[in-house]
Amino acid sequence: MATLTIDTSKIVANVSPTLYGIMTEGKNHSYDGGLYAELISNRTFQTSRGLSLENWTLIQNGNSQAAIKIDKTTGPSAAVPHSLKLVAVSANGKEEAGFYNNGFWGIAVWPSKTYRGSFYAKADSPLIGGLTIRLVNDKTGAVAASTTVLSLSGSWQSYSFNLKTGALIPSSDNHLEFLVEHPGVAWFSLISLFPPTYKNEPNG
Numbered sequence: 740m741a742t743l744t745i746d747t748s749k750i751v752a753n754v755s756p757t758l759y760g761i762m763t764e765g766k767n768h769s770y771d772g773g774l775y776a777e778l779i780s781n782r783t784f785q786t787s788r789g790l791s792l793e794n795w796t797l798i799q800n801g802n803s804q805a806a807i808k809i810d811k812t813t814g815p816s817a818a819v820p821h822s823l824k825l826v827a828v829s830a831n832g833k834e835e836a837g838f839y840n841n842g843f844w845g846i847a848v849w850p851s852k853t854y855r856g857s858f859y860a861k862a863d864s865p866l867i868g869g870l871t872i873r874l875v876n877d878k879t880g881a882v883a884a885s886t887t888v889l890s891l892s893g894s895w896q897s898y899s900f901n902l903k904t905g906a907l908i909p910s911s912d913n914h915l916e917f918l919v920e921h922p923g924v925a926w927f928s929l930i931s932l933f934p935p936t937y938k939n940e941p942n943g
Contacts (some may be wrong), residue, residue: 801834
């Protein structure tokens with residue numbers, strides 16, 4: 740590991756007093772997913788090209804039927820007035836419906852670690868029921884970690900969750916799924932997932 744030592748007691752170069760400001764170049768998601776250790780790509784469903792479901796994909800397991808789209812009429816705040824709308828026409832415990840995010844070229848998963856997540860959501864009446872959130876391997880379909888939010892409110896609320904991995908082979912080929920087991924309509928926004936803190940391993 741490289742070490743940078745700065746001696747503030749010694750001036751080694753002069754800087755123009757008219758030089759001020761900052762310049763950065765955001766390549767390869769060096770802000771989101773980099774300095775800001777967010778694992779979810781496009782967490783508010785908007786890119787530099789406008790509102791978009793980029794990096795979000797519909798899930799229809801088995802014979803379930805569902806759709807996702809951008810809803811411009813409702814969001815968790817005036818600053819974020821839009822959301823992802825999930826319409827589950829049919830779904831059950833063995834044939835779930837929902838959506839997933841593939842992160843920044845995948846989501847890195849390590850064994851025996853806890854990933855912290857949060858999101859804003861609301862549901863129609865009756866409530867959409869249990870919401871399953873899980874990390875799934877892209878190649879094998881193996882579930883690395885899973886948790887359940889028992890119900891969603893009929894108004895915008897903040898929810899938090901933890902995903903604890905077990906014994907597994909570290910991999911960056913994973914995605915985050917949101918799944919429902921009952922028909923209904925729900926709206927989501929500001930979905931986040933943060934990596935655990937490692938002592939001797941890189942984050943994420």
